[in-house]
Structure formats: C-alpha cells, structure tokens
Amino acid sequence: MLHSALINVMVKAARRAGRSLKRDLGEVEHLQVSLKGPANFVTAADKRAEEMLYTDLSKARPGYGFIGEEGGSREGADKSHTWIVDPLDGTTNFLHGIPQFAISIGLQREGVIIAGLIYNPANDELYIAERGKGAFLNDQRIRVAGRRQMESSVVACGMPHIGRGDLELSRAEMTAIQAKVAGLRRFGAASLDMAFVAAGRLDGYWERNLQPWDMAAGQIIIREAGGVVSGIAGDDDCLKTGTVVCGNEYVHGELVKMLKPLGG
Secondary structure, three states: OOOOHHHHHHHHHHHHHHHHHHHHHHOHHHOOEEEEEOOEEEEHHHHHHHHHHHHHHHHHOOOEEEEEOOOEEEOOOEEEEEEEEEEEEOHHHHHOOOOOOEEEEEEEEOOEEEEEEEEEOOOOEEEEEEOOOOEEEOOEEOOOOOOOOHHHOEEEEOOOEOOEOOHHHHHHHHHHHHOOOOEEEOOOOHHHHHHHHHOOOOOEEEEOOOOHHHHHHHHHHHHHOOOEEEOOOOOOOHHHHOOEEEEOHHHHHHHHHHHHHHOO
C-alpha cells in the first residue's frame, strides 16, 4: 500500500524504535529501572526509544516541535507543527514481559491532530491514520464496531493504582457500567485500547488521568475509523481534559450518559 510521505516518515521512525524495544523486551529482567513515582516506572528502554524517535522525526521534518513523555517539550522553529509522542505506552506491562505496549506518535498542526500512528512491536501491529484518508491496521482498512446494544458490547477502562487516580470514583464508574455491558476489560496501554476501538475489537473505552501523548494518535485513528472521541463531558477535547470516552456514536453516547453524572 502506498502511504503519504508524512506517514512513511512516522512508520520508519516507529519501526526503528520498535526494534530496540523488542530487543529490550527479551532482556526485560536485565533492564535498568529507575523510580519515577509510585508504581510508575521508566526504563532505559523508554528513554532510548524516545531519543530515537526524536532524532528520526527531527531529521525528516526539521523545525517541528516535539512533546515526549520522557523529555518534555522541545520547541522547534516551525511553531505550527508539533509531534506528540509516547515512546513506550504500557511501561508496567513491558516491565513484566506482557506484550501489550506501544509506540504512539501524533502530529498536531495549528492545534489539530492531522496524523497518528500506534505500533506494538511485540506483535508487529501497526495502526495509522491521516486526516481525511481513513484508518488502517497493517494496511487493511478498519472501522469501529457497529453494535447498538450495550448488553452485547465489550468496553475497556483504566483503573487507579497506587499513587494515581480516584479509587472511589473508579468503583462507582465500574459499578454503573458493569451492570450494562457484556464485558469490561483493563489492558494497561491507553493507546492500544483506543486502537482496539478503532479496529472494532472493543466497542468502547474510557479512562481518566491521561496525558496528550496517551491519546493524540488514538484520537485521529478512531475518528478516521468512523468513531467518536471526547472527554467524559461528551463535548470536550480529551487532549485538554485528560479524560477520554470513545466508541461508535451510540456506545460513546451511552458511556457519556453513565459517566458524566459521576463527575465530568
């Protein structure tokens, strides 16, 4: 399949960093690990992958700004374009040898995400989307699921852990939704949860306490797959609020109805 020059740049950078992560996954017990916060680890692999991505993306598109989870914001001469990158989403999974982690790259132009890539090196699944051009998984067009009954839907969520999140609110949310759906899942990598919604594997997903790099790529991939993405208020920007709800139009609307009264 032919891709645009922009997507080719993103794919090449992601695959190079992905090869490094896959090698490190095989040596996970030997990784250098430093403590960034309670139960929130950052690895040498994480930092190395981000530097690879920064180097490759900056070489291909000189002057673009860069926001990464590890290195923070790096301004470029071109103020209208910014890469928003998570070099290793699902760090805890990675550290435990669980192959559910991803590289996430979004490109923002004048405040709007125009391209996104999510890549899991462990199984070589590559999700891409460019504004107005559809969403793809390994070059096959993807669409959100078409279910219109919550009782037959499978929905993913985030869960608080030590040092992060509101446990009581999470319990209230899960109680409200568990009673209405066929299944609830927690996979541990926000970008891949969003990719699974885009591919129709999950019917919906919600989470709080996220960062822009968790959602930038997933946001455009879901929208280009025909889905709806917002914050928990239902009409807000998830990149600004740090909360996300997504699914097809019906599932998104039903999740918002259940979640919003509990706290937007």
